[in-house]
Amino acid sequence: MFEDLRDLYNATIIERGRRPRHMRRLEDFDATAKGDNPMCGDRVQVWVKYAGDGTIAATGFDARGCEISKAAADLMVEAVAGHSATSTRRLFAAFRTLAQTGECAECAEELKPMLPLAAVHEYPSRVKCATLPWHALIAALEGEGATTSE
Amino acid sequence: MNAPSFDARLDIAAIRAQFPILEQKIRGKDLVFLDSAASAQKPRAVIDAMVGAMETQYANIHRGLHWMSERTTEAYEATRDAAARLLNAGDRHEIVFVRNSTEGINLVAHSYGRGIMKPGQAVVISAMEHHSNIVPWQMLRDAHGTELRVAPINDAGELDMAAYEALFADGKVGLVAITHMSNVLGSYTPAERIIQIAHAHGAKVLLDGSQAVVHRRVDVRALDADFYVFTGHKLYGPTGIGVLYGKRELLEAMPPWMGGGDMISSVTYERSTWARVPHKFEAGTPAIIEGIGLNAAIEWVEGIGYPAIAAHEAALTDHALSRLSAIEGLTVIGRAQDRGGVVSFTLDRAHAHDIATLLDRAGIAVRAGHHCAEPLMHRLGLESTARASFGIYTTPGEIDVLADTLIKVREFFQ
Incomplete structure (x- = not known):
C-alpha cells in the first residue's frame, strides 16, 4: 500500500538510515556543533577535523532522529570530504535546493550520491530532517557551536 | 476479538455529520483524524x-453605548456563564478569559507567583507536564527566587x-501546578487527592485541564481546585480563547498581569x-468572535x-489498546489505570516521524515527536513517540x- 513511498524511502535511504557508515564521534576534532529541530525533537552533532590547508579531512556525526535525517547526515559526510568552508557552503545551498525542489541543475559530482534524497521535496514537513545535519555542519565550520533547522 | 461495547446513547454518524471537515479526502482516502489532542475539529x-456574529452582531464590547456593542457584549459575556457552568464554578467572576491554557498558566505564574509567593517558596510540577506547565515556573524561579520541584511518575505513567x-x-511548597490528564500518556492524575495533600x-x-476537560466532567468546587485552565480549541471550539478559573479571593488578592484598556477603573498620569x-486580568480588546464560538462549543459539548x-472514549481507548498491543514490535507507552x-x-522498526509520514499517505493524521514534553520523553528513555488521540x-x-x-x-520497514 505504500509502494509510492519508495521514492522517499528508497534502498539508499533505508540502508544509510539503518546502518550509517560515518555515525561516530571524532576523538580528534577541530570544530563541532549541535543542530536541533525543536519542533520534532531531532538532534544531531557534527565533528570536523581539518587538513593542513583548511579543507575538511574528516567528519563524524551523532544523530537521534528519523531514517531521513540519519541518511542525509551519512551522505553529507562523503559529499563534503576535501572541501573548504566556502565550497561546503556552496554544496549546502545546492543541496537545500535539491531538498526543497527536487532539482539539482548542473549537479556537482559530490552531490550526485545525494540524489536519492530528492523525493523529500514532496514532503514539506520532512525537508528539515534532511537539512538539519547540514545546518550543524555549517555552524561547526563557522564556530557557532549550535544551530536549529527553524 | 470481541467487539467493544460502544455507548448506544451516542449516534456517531449523526455527530460526524456535524463536522464539515470530516468529509474531506486526503490523497483520495477518507480523513482519519487521530490528532484531536493537539487540536480538535469544529462542529457546524x-x-x-x-460566522453569524460577524455577519449580524459585531462591535467592540464593554464600552460601546450603541445597540451592536451591547448585543455583542451580551453574547461574549454569556460565554463566561457557560464556562462557569462547565466547570461548576460558583461565581462567573471567577472565569478569566485568556488566549489559551499557556497564557492562563503564565498569568498565574506572573501574578500569583511574583505577587503572592515569596522567594524561597517552592512550586511543584509533575514529571509528565507539557512545556507550557514547566517553562513559566522556570521563569518564575529565575526571576523571583522560587524553587521548582518535580513529582516523579512510575513506569506505568502514574504520579508517585x-x-x-x-x-x-x-x-x-506554596503552589502545585499539575496536569489533570497527560497529553502524551493519557494518564489522569488523581486531582482530588493531589489537592487534599497540597x-x-x-x-x-x-x-x-487542557486535555481533561475534553473528556471528562470537571467540577472545580468538588475538587476544591484553586486554579484551573483549559483552552477552547481542544474542546471543539476556536483557537485564541481559553479560560482560567481562579477562586475569587485569590483573584482579588492578585495584582494585574498586563496593563491596558478594559482592566482599569480609572487612569491618571x-x-x-x-x-x-x-476584568482586572483582561487588558485590551479580547478575542470576541472566538469567545462567542467557545460558548457554542461548550453548549454543543453539554448537549x-x-x-x-x-x-x-473509554470504549475507543480500550479498543485501541487491545488492537495496538497485538501488533508485533509495537510498544504502547504509558499503562496508567485511569486514562x-x-x-x-x-x-x-521505524522512527515516529517515519511512521507519521506513512500513516499520512493512508489519510491518517497522528502526531509524532516529543509532544512538547521533552523531560517526560527523557524520563521514559525515548526520543519521540507517535500518538493517536481520539475525539x-x-x-x-x-x-x-x-x-x-x-x-x-x-512490513514496509522490514
Whole structure:
C-alpha cells in the first residue's frame, strides 16, 4: 500500500538510515556543533577535523532522529570530504535546493550520491530532517557551536 | 476479538455529520483524524456561531453605548456563564478569559507567583507536564527566587503519590501546578487527592485541564481546585480563547498581569486603579468572535453530555489498546489505570516521524515527536513517540484502519 513511498524511502535511504557508515564521534576534532529541530525533537552533532590547508579531512556525526535525517547526515559526510568552508557552503545551498525542489541543475559530482534524497521535496514537513545535519555542519565550520533547522 | 461495547446513547454518524471537515479526502482516502489532542475539529454549531456574529452582531464590547456593542457584549459575556457552568464554578467572576491554557498558566505564574509567593517558596510540577506547565515556573524561579520541584511518575505513567507528598515535608511548597490528564500518556492524575495533600500543607493548586476537560466532567468546587485552565480549541471550539478559573479571593488578592484598556477603573498620569475581577486580568480588546464560538462549543459539548462522551472514549481507548498491543514490535507507552483517549506508541522498526509520514499517505493524521514534553520523553528513555488521540467523532472503524495500517508500516520497514 505504500509502494509510492519508495521514492522517499528508497534502498539508499533505508540502508544509510539503518546502518550509517560515518555515525561516530571524532576523538580528534577541530570544530563541532549541535543542530536541533525543536519542533520534532531531532538532534544531531557534527565533528570536523581539518587538513593542513583548511579543507575538511574528516567528519563524524551523532544523530537521534528519523531514517531521513540519519541518511542525509551519512551522505553529507562523503559529499563534503576535501572541501573548504566556502565550497561546503556552496554544496549546502545546492543541496537545500535539491531538498526543497527536487532539482539539482548542473549537479556537482559530490552531490550526485545525494540524489536519492530528492523525493523529500514532496514532503514539506520532512525537508528539515534532511537539512538539519547540514545546518550543524555549517555552524561547526563557522564556530557557532549550535544551530536549529527553524 | 470481541467487539467493544460502544455507548448506544451516542449516534456517531449523526455527530460526524456535524463536522464539515470530516468529509474531506486526503490523497483520495477518507480523513482519519487521530490528532484531536493537539487540536480538535469544529462542529457546524461553532462555525455558524462565529460566522453569524460577524455577519449580524459585531462591535467592540464593554464600552460601546450603541445597540451592536451591547448585543455583542451580551453574547461574549454569556460565554463566561457557560464556562462557569462547565466547570461548576460558583461565581462567573471567577472565569478569566485568556488566549489559551499557556497564557492562563503564565498569568498565574506572573501574578500569583511574583505577587503572592515569596522567594524561597517552592512550586511543584509533575514529571509528565507539557512545556507550557514547566517553562513559566522556570521563569518564575529565575526571576523571583522560587524553587521548582518535580513529582516523579512510575513506569506505568502514574504520579508517585508517596513521592509527591514527601515534597511538602519542609513546608516550603506554596503552589502545585499539575496536569489533570497527560497529553502524551493519557494518564489522569488523581486531582482530588493531589489537592487534599497540597491544602493540608497550605499550598494552592493549579490544574492544567487542557486535555481533561475534553473528556471528562470537571467540577472545580468538588475538587476544591484553586486554579484551573483549559483552552477552547481542544474542546471543539476556536483557537485564541481559553479560560482560567481562579477562586475569587485569590483573584482579588492578585495584582494585574498586563496593563491596558478594559482592566482599569480609572487612569491618571500619577496612578491607575484596577477594574474588579475578572476584568482586572483582561487588558485590551479580547478575542470576541472566538469567545462567542467557545460558548457554542461548550453548549454543543453539554448537549451531548459528558457521560456519553466519557463512555464512548473509554470504549475507543480500550479498543485501541487491545488492537495496538497485538501488533508485533509495537510498544504502547504509558499503562496508567485511569486514562483517557490518548495513546502513544513506538514501533521497533521505524522512527515516529517515519511512521507519521506513512500513516499520512493512508489519510491518517497522528502526531509524532516529543509532544512538547521533552523531560517526560527523557524520563521514559525515548526520543519521540507517535500518538493517536481520539475525539467525540472518532469511530472504532478508524482505530481498525490505524491498526491495520501500522501492520503494513512495519512490513514496509522490514
